[in-house]
Amino acid sequence: MKALFNWIDHRTGIRSLTKEALFxxxxxxxRWRYVWGSTLxxxxxxxxxxxxxxxxxxxASSGDAWESVNYIQNEMTGGWLLRGIHHWMAQAMPILLLLHLMQVLVDGAYKAPREVNFWFGVILLKLVLALSxxxxxxxWDQKGYWATKVATNLANLVPFIGPEIQKLVVGGTDYGHHTLTRFFALHAGVLPALIVLLVVGHIYLFRRHGITPAEPRKKKDAYFWPDQVFKDAVACLAVMATVxxxxIWYHGAHxxxxxxxxxxxSAARPDWYFLYLFQFLKLPAFAGNKEVWGAIYIPSMFVGLICLMPFIGKWKVGHFFNVGVMFAFLGGAGALTYLAKHEDVSGSNSAIYLKALLDNERDARRAIELARHQGIETTALNLLKTDPKTQGPKLFAQHCASCHRYDGHDGLAHSLLDAKSLHDLKRRTSSFQRFASSEAIHPDWLARLKGGAKTxxxxxxxxxxxxxIEGSYEVIASTKFKEAPSxxxxxxxxxxxxxIELLKPEMYISSRFFGGTVHKDGDMYRRFLNRKVIKYNDEEKEMLKLVALALSAEAKLPLQSNIDEADETLIKQGVDHLIDDISCINCHAFQxxxxxxxxxxxxxxxxxxxxxxFVKNPEHEKFYPETNDRMPSFGKKNILTExxxxxxADWIRDDYYKGSNSSVTN
Incomplete structure (x- = not known):
């Protein structure tokens, strides 16, 4: 073995290289303060x-990117671990960079003759942020797409050449396949190559000039090996353990x-290390055409100031100025980041923001669920666009909820964990809970008492x-309509x-059914429900219940197919009652x-x-040719496609893939 090592050393000089590196x-x-360069x-x-x-x-295709990441995260063996390490280490790097930068500034390791190395470090910081x-x-998910679109729109603000820069970055006038391929080329090729070159140059210059000792020197000089190597190794292990x-906590990355x-x-935000700039641009001073100052001029001047710090720091007062500026920047950036998060959970649009997060989470889980169940034949987005559970409530909220409701809301509400008591409801509504807890409730969302008569x-x-009022409450993430349902x-x-509820006279004219329509005064109520049904005895009420079973069986609802099959005899009796005894056919066609x-x-x-x-044309002769009450002919007027x-229809009927109990991670 010694002979082999001697042979290698004779041809590579590995002994001298190792000795120079370790000693x-x-x-x-x-010192522990020297570990940040190694951790980076x-x-x-x-x-x-x-x-x-x-x-x-x-x-790297706009049609396949999401599918491939979903495969890595949820299907590939160990993929969630691999992606999680990559994601969370990326979150750690800006922190490590700032710690390293502050250590360099405080120790004065940016002064002559180390100016070039300091500039290399500043460029590395910018490249790492660009990498992120x-x-x-x-x-190619909703969060990344819209957040990146917001960020790259700032390029348009660059004087004179802004629009051309934006086109160059985006790959055209709008986001698409070329945007993704350009970002991938930068992320996986150009930026890593530049970072490697700068890191090599940075380390070379660092070794050339040596460590700038932190004063006062409390210990004697020592070699890099073994003490500093040990500290660096412990720090790297600590970073890895944190990551x-x-x-493990998040099972990879979202x-x-x-x-x-x-x-x-509407919840598009840059990652946390850019949030301060996002909030900075919201300041009134940068409203309108002054946004370029907050996005381009001031950040550029600040970077220029950082680059001048080696010259400013020649004097003692200049050094203190540099350190003070950086601490002030970190304090300001931290305050702006906090304000951005606080505004998201407590600001005027916070209910919309938090609801958008829940909407996105629901769609993400559904897309993963559908991809696992049926695969992706075209694109991942098409899975959601053709899914009744996803698209049905969105279309309902857009076109139907101005008059109708779905359990009292627009169809897009999220059922949250019930509040066990009034105190629990109040506790979960606090700003702190909205900031830190997944069980948080926004004050503008909706609640109602559980138990008793359900309204x-x-x-x-x-x-x-x-x-x-003390009690247990149902809670949903949805906002209250200004007008009652009609x-x-x-x-x-x-x-x-x-x-069954519809055929109760008092319910028929309530807001749950036809209380807001002209039908509350129609023949169904006046001649049948309020004149006959209201006087029914128990036997007749049971007969009416069988009619309800027969009518419901006409719908062939998937959720009650088993009980419809089991109650076939009762349904036939209901049909007979509908035709012969209650005589519904006097006003309605049937069969x-x-x-x-x-x-x-x-x-x-x-x-x-x-x-x-019915939705295509409620005024058709089969429905309400003369008595239609305001409902548009959505199909006939081309408002909605079939x-x-x-x-x-499938969503209202609960006729869609329900999913399995298998877990997915998103």
């Missing part, structure tokens, strides 16, 4: 190694829903707290319970056309095709 003199001995080098090494392995599973920015887009804690250029993301009368959490609530539409009746055709009532036909109407 460098450290004035004043080893270690972090870069980890990033390069994990980045290469991630590259093997990644596809370009990496943010690569998953691994977050990797993957947002697939990027959708047609659906702006759709949601109140804002703030109003509930003001009313001070059409039926479609939660459970055509189900047995929905129809065969009848041009002489005025009420809606009950054949296939609540079925997918019935809903599609495919979109079908998505709404």
């Amino acid at each position: 460098e003199n450290i004035p004043g001995g080893s 080098t270690f972090a870069l090494f980890v990033q390069f190694v994990t980045g290469v392995f991630l590259w093997m599973g990644y596809s 920015l370009t990496g943010y887009l690569l998953p 691994m804690f977050f990797v 993957l947002s829903s697939p990027a959708d250029p047609s659906e702006p993301f 759709n009368d949601w109140q804002t959490v703030q109003a509930v707290l003001s009313a001070n 059409a039926p609530d479609l939660k459970g539409f055509a189900s047995r319970q929905w129809i 065969e056309p009848d041009p002489d009746v005025e009420g809606p055709d009950l054949t296939g009532y609540g079925s997918r095709q019935w809903i599609i036909d 495919k979109e109407i079908g998505l709404i």
Whole structure:
């Protein structure tokens, strides 16, 4: 073995190189404050190694990028670990860079003859931030897409050449495939190459000039080996342990829903180390055409000031000025970051921001679930665009919720963890909870008492707290409508319970059903419910219940297919009652056309095709040719396509893939 080592040393000089590296003199001995350069080098090494392995599973295409990242995160063996290390180490690097920069400034290690090395460090800081920015887009998810779009729009503010720079960065006039490939080329090729060159140059100049000792020197000079090597190794292990804690805690790294250029993301924010600049640009001083000052001029002047620090620091007062400026910057950046987060959870638009996060989380989980269940034939975004559970409520909220409700809301509400008591509700509504807890509740969201008669009368959490009524509360992430509903609530539409409730006289004219429409004064209520049903005895009420079962069976709802099959005899009895005893066919067609009746055709009532036909044209002779109350003909007037109407119908009918119990990570 010794002979082999001698042979290698004779040809490479490895002994002298090792000796020079390990036995460098450290004035004043080893110190913990000297570890930051080594931790940064270690972090870069980890990033390069994990980045290469991630590259093997990644596809830099706007059509496949999200799918490939989802595969790495949720399918590839150990992929979540690999991606998690890469992500969380990227989060650690800006902190390590700032610590290293502050150590250099405080110790005066930026002064002559170390000016060039200091500038190398400043450039490295900018390159690492650029590396983070370009990496943010690569998953091609909603969060990264819109956050990067906001950030790169700032390039347009550069005087004279801003629009051309933006086109160069984006790869055209708008985001797309070329944007992703350019960012990937920068992230995986150009920037790492520049960083390696600068790191090599940085280390060379550092070894050339040696360590600037921290004064006062409390210990004798020592060699780099073994004391400083030990401290560096411990620091690197501490960084890795911290990263691994977050990797395991979050099971990798978050993957947002697939990027959708047609659906702006109101919670789009840059990563935390750019938040201070995001908040800085919100200051009134930079409103309107003055934004260029906050985005370009002032940051450029500050970077210029940093580059001049080696010359300013020649004098003692200049050194204190430099250190003071950096501490002031860190304090200001920290304060702006805090204000940005505080505004997100407590500001005027905080309810919208927090709701957008929940919406995105829901879509992300659904996309992952669908990808696992059926694969991705075209694009990941198409999975959501063709999914009734995702697209149905969005279309309902956009086109139907101005009149209808879905369990009292617009269909896009999130059911949150119930508040066990009024105190629990109040506790979870605090600003601190909104800042730190996933169980937080915004005061503008909605709550209602649990138990007793269930109504759709949601109140804002703030109003509930003001009313001070003790009890357990249901809570949803949704905002209250300014106006009451003017059409039926479609939660459970055509189900047995929905129809049973509909046929109660007092419920028919309530806001849950037709209380806000002209039908509250129609023949159904005046001649049937309020004249006959209200006087029914127990036997007749049971007969009406069987009619409800028969009508509901017409819908062929997936959730009650088993009980419909089991109650086949009762359903047949209900059909007989509907035709012969209650005589619904006097006003409604059933199982065969009848041009002489005025009420809606009950054949296939609540079925997918019935809903599609009704939404397409409620004024059709089968429905309300004379008595339609304000409902637009969504299909006839080309407001919605038949495919979109079908998505709404499937969602209302609960007819979509429900998912399995298998866990997914996003």
